[in-house]
Amino acid sequence: MSTRILGIDFGTSRTVFSMTSTKARSEPEIVVIDKKPFVETIMRLDDSGSIELFGTEAWEKIDEAPERTFYEFKMGISKVGTSEQDQPATTEVAETRFTPQQLGLMFLRRAREKIEKLVFNESSLADEVIITVIGYPAEWNEKQRMTTIDMAQEAGFPNVHGCEEPLGVIYYHDYKGDLSVDHEQTILVYDFGGGTSDVVVVKTVANEKPQVLGIGGALNLGGRDFDKAIYNILLVQCGLSPQSMDPRDVVTIRRAGRTLKEKLAVAYHDGRNNVESTVYLYGTRAQKRLHLDLPTFEKCCEPLIHRFSEPVNDALNRADTAREAINLSILAGGSARMHYVRKALDELFPNDVSFQSPDPSEVVAKGLAIYGRFFQGEKVVDSLQSSTLGGSKSSTNPEFPRHVRSDNSHISSRLSSFWGQLATRGKIGICIGILSLAFLFMLAIGGSNSIKSGNLVEEIRRYAELGDAEAQFEIAERYFYGKGIQQDILEAYKWYYISSRLGYSNSEKKIRDLRKRRWLLFSSEISQDDANRIEKEADRLIQRNRW
Structure with a gap:
C-alpha cells in the first residue's frame, strides 16, 4: 500500500507543506494553500478567540487589528524548557491568554483543515494512511522538539515524526543527485531561516550510517532580526517615534521592512540596489514612500552580518572539525536569499564545493517529505497499520537516516x-x-x-x-x-x-x-x-x- 508523506517546515515567518508517497519517485510537491506555495505564519483572532483571518490574508491586513493578530509564535516555543518564561499573548477585547504552543496548535489545525479540503476532498487525514514529518531547529532541546511534535499531533496530523531542519536539506540534495550520503565526505548545512540560523556538520561514509558531528545555532540571527534593524531605519524616514506611534503604524512599518528586504534581495540579482514601497500611516493619515538601498541595508544590519559565522563556528567547535575538513557546504532557508550570504559562506570555506538550494524556502519541506519516504520505509508503514486502530505514534529521530545499500x-x-x-x-x-x-x-x-x-x-x-x-x-x-x-x-x-x-x-x-x-x-x-x-x-x- 502506498503511504502518503507530509513534510511540514513550520517557520517563524512562513510555513511550507510538501507531499509525496512511499512509492513516488518524483520530487515532492508543494501544497498550495490559498493560491500560495507557502502560508504566512500569522493569524487574527476574533472576540471569541477563534481564527478570523489566516495566513496571507491576516498578513496583508495586519494593520487593521494588530492587537488581535499573532505571529512569530514559533519563537515562544523556543523558550520551552529554558530559564526564560513564556510570555502569553493577550487579546485586549476577549482578555483571553494564549501560550505560543496554543497559537501554534491553532495555526496548524487550520492549515490541516485547508489541506484536507484542497488535497483530500474534505476527507479527514485520520482516515488516510499518512506519515507526517515536522521540522524543528537543530539547536532545540528535546522538550522543544517534543512540544513541536505534540503540537502537530494534537492539530490532527497523523503519525507525526520529527527531524532537524538542516538534515532535511541534506536529504533533498541527496535525492536531487547534488551529493550522496554514501560518499565519504564532511558536509555543512547553513539553514538561514526567519527566526533562527541553524548549522549542522554531518560526516558520511560509504555503507555506514551518516553521523551528526556537531550542531550550532543562533536564535537572534534570523530574518526577523534583520526586519527589526530595517524597521528602525524606516522609522527615521517616516519621522516617527516608537513611543508615540499608532499601533497600526508599528505593524505596517514592520511589514514594509520585511517586504523591502525581500525585494532588495531580488533586485540585487537583477543588477539593481534600490527598492521602494508605499504605505499608509494612520498617525499622519497620509501615504509615505519608503525606500531601502544596499548601503543602507548593510549599515543598519552590520552587527547581524558580522555574526554570520557564529553558528558555523559553534557547530565546528562541537564537531571538533576544522574548516579545512569541510568538503561541501549548502545554503538553505528563506533568509539565504540576502545578497551577502553566499559570499560570506564562500569566504568561510574558500576551498570546498558550495552551493545554494535552487529554492531555499521550499527545500526543507521537500527534504522532510523525502526523509519520511526513505527513512520510515516498511518499518513505519507496518506500525502505521496497527496505530491507525490503536492510536497514533509520535517520535523524534535524533540520528540521521540513510539509504540502505545492503538491501538495495x-x-x-x-x-x-x-x-x-x-x-x-x-x-x-x-x-x-x-x-x-x-x-x-x-x-x-x-x-x-x-x-x-x-x-x-x-x-x-x-x-x-x-x-x-x-x-x-x-x-x-x-x-x-x-x-x-x-x-x-x-x-x-x-x-x-x-x-x-x-x-x-x-x-x-x-x-x-x-x-x-x-x-x-x-x-x-x-x-x-x-x-x-x-x-x-x-x-x-x-x-x-x-x-
Missing part, C-alpha cells in the same frame, strides 16, 4: 525513477540511460571499482558533441554542480546555452534564470562579458557542426 533499496528507488523518465526520452537519451543503469548496477553489487563515473561523463559528453540537446543539458548540469567532474561554471553555461538554442526546454529555463542572476552560485562566478563571449563562441560551434 537505494538502488531500486533510483532505478524506478530512471525507467519512469526513460520512457519519454529519445534514442540518445536511452543510450545514456543504459550506461547510467550499468553504473548503478555495478554499485549495487559492490563493483564500484569496475566502472568509473568518468566513463559515464565522457559518454554523455560524446553524445552532447554529436548534437543531442538533452545530453548537452546533462553535461551542463554536471559542470554546474561538479557531479562526477570538476566544477566549471563557464563550461556549464556554454552547454546550457547550446542546448537552449536547440530548443531543449529545461536548458531554456535555466538560461533565463541565469540571465536574471537568480543563482548565487552563478552570479559569483561569471560576468556579463564572459556570458556574451561564451554565447558568441557557442553560436559559432553550432553553426560549424550544423546542429
Whole structure:
C-alpha cells in the first residue's frame, strides 16, 4: 500500500507543506494553500478567540487589528524548557491568554483543515494512511522538539515524526543527485531561516550510517532580526517615534521592512540596489514612500552580518572539525536569499564545493517529505497499520537516516525513477540511460571499482558533441554542480546555452534564470562579458557542426 508523506517546515515567518508517497519517485510537491506555495505564519483572532483571518490574508491586513493578530509564535516555543518564561499573548477585547504552543496548535489545525479540503476532498487525514514529518531547529532541546511534535499531533496530523531542519536539506540534495550520503565526505548545512540560523556538520561514509558531528545555532540571527534593524531605519524616514506611534503604524512599518528586504534581495540579482514601497500611516493619515538601498541595508544590519559565522563556528567547535575538513557546504532557508550570504559562506570555506538550494524556502519541506519516504520505509508503514486502530505514534529521530545499500533499496528507488523518465526520452537519451543503469548496477553489487563515473561523463559528453540537446543539458548540469567532474561554471553555461538554442526546454529555463542572476552560485562566478563571449563562441560551434 502506498503511504502518503507530509513534510511540514513550520517557520517563524512562513510555513511550507510538501507531499509525496512511499512509492513516488518524483520530487515532492508543494501544497498550495490559498493560491500560495507557502502560508504566512500569522493569524487574527476574533472576540471569541477563534481564527478570523489566516495566513496571507491576516498578513496583508495586519494593520487593521494588530492587537488581535499573532505571529512569530514559533519563537515562544523556543523558550520551552529554558530559564526564560513564556510570555502569553493577550487579546485586549476577549482578555483571553494564549501560550505560543496554543497559537501554534491553532495555526496548524487550520492549515490541516485547508489541506484536507484542497488535497483530500474534505476527507479527514485520520482516515488516510499518512506519515507526517515536522521540522524543528537543530539547536532545540528535546522538550522543544517534543512540544513541536505534540503540537502537530494534537492539530490532527497523523503519525507525526520529527527531524532537524538542516538534515532535511541534506536529504533533498541527496535525492536531487547534488551529493550522496554514501560518499565519504564532511558536509555543512547553513539553514538561514526567519527566526533562527541553524548549522549542522554531518560526516558520511560509504555503507555506514551518516553521523551528526556537531550542531550550532543562533536564535537572534534570523530574518526577523534583520526586519527589526530595517524597521528602525524606516522609522527615521517616516519621522516617527516608537513611543508615540499608532499601533497600526508599528505593524505596517514592520511589514514594509520585511517586504523591502525581500525585494532588495531580488533586485540585487537583477543588477539593481534600490527598492521602494508605499504605505499608509494612520498617525499622519497620509501615504509615505519608503525606500531601502544596499548601503543602507548593510549599515543598519552590520552587527547581524558580522555574526554570520557564529553558528558555523559553534557547530565546528562541537564537531571538533576544522574548516579545512569541510568538503561541501549548502545554503538553505528563506533568509539565504540576502545578497551577502553566499559570499560570506564562500569566504568561510574558500576551498570546498558550495552551493545554494535552487529554492531555499521550499527545500526543507521537500527534504522532510523525502526523509519520511526513505527513512520510515516498511518499518513505519507496518506500525502505521496497527496505530491507525490503536492510536497514533509520535517520535523524534535524533540520528540521521540513510539509504540502505545492503538491501538495495537505494538502488531500486533510483532505478524506478530512471525507467519512469526513460520512457519519454529519445534514442540518445536511452543510450545514456543504459550506461547510467550499468553504473548503478555495478554499485549495487559492490563493483564500484569496475566502472568509473568518468566513463559515464565522457559518454554523455560524446553524445552532447554529436548534437543531442538533452545530453548537452546533462553535461551542463554536471559542470554546474561538479557531479562526477570538476566544477566549471563557464563550461556549464556554454552547454546550457547550446542546448537552449536547440530548443531543449529545461536548458531554456535555466538560461533565463541565469540571465536574471537568480543563482548565487552563478552570479559569483561569471560576468556579463564572459556570458556574451561564451554565447558568441557557442553560436559559432553550432553553426560549424550544423546542429
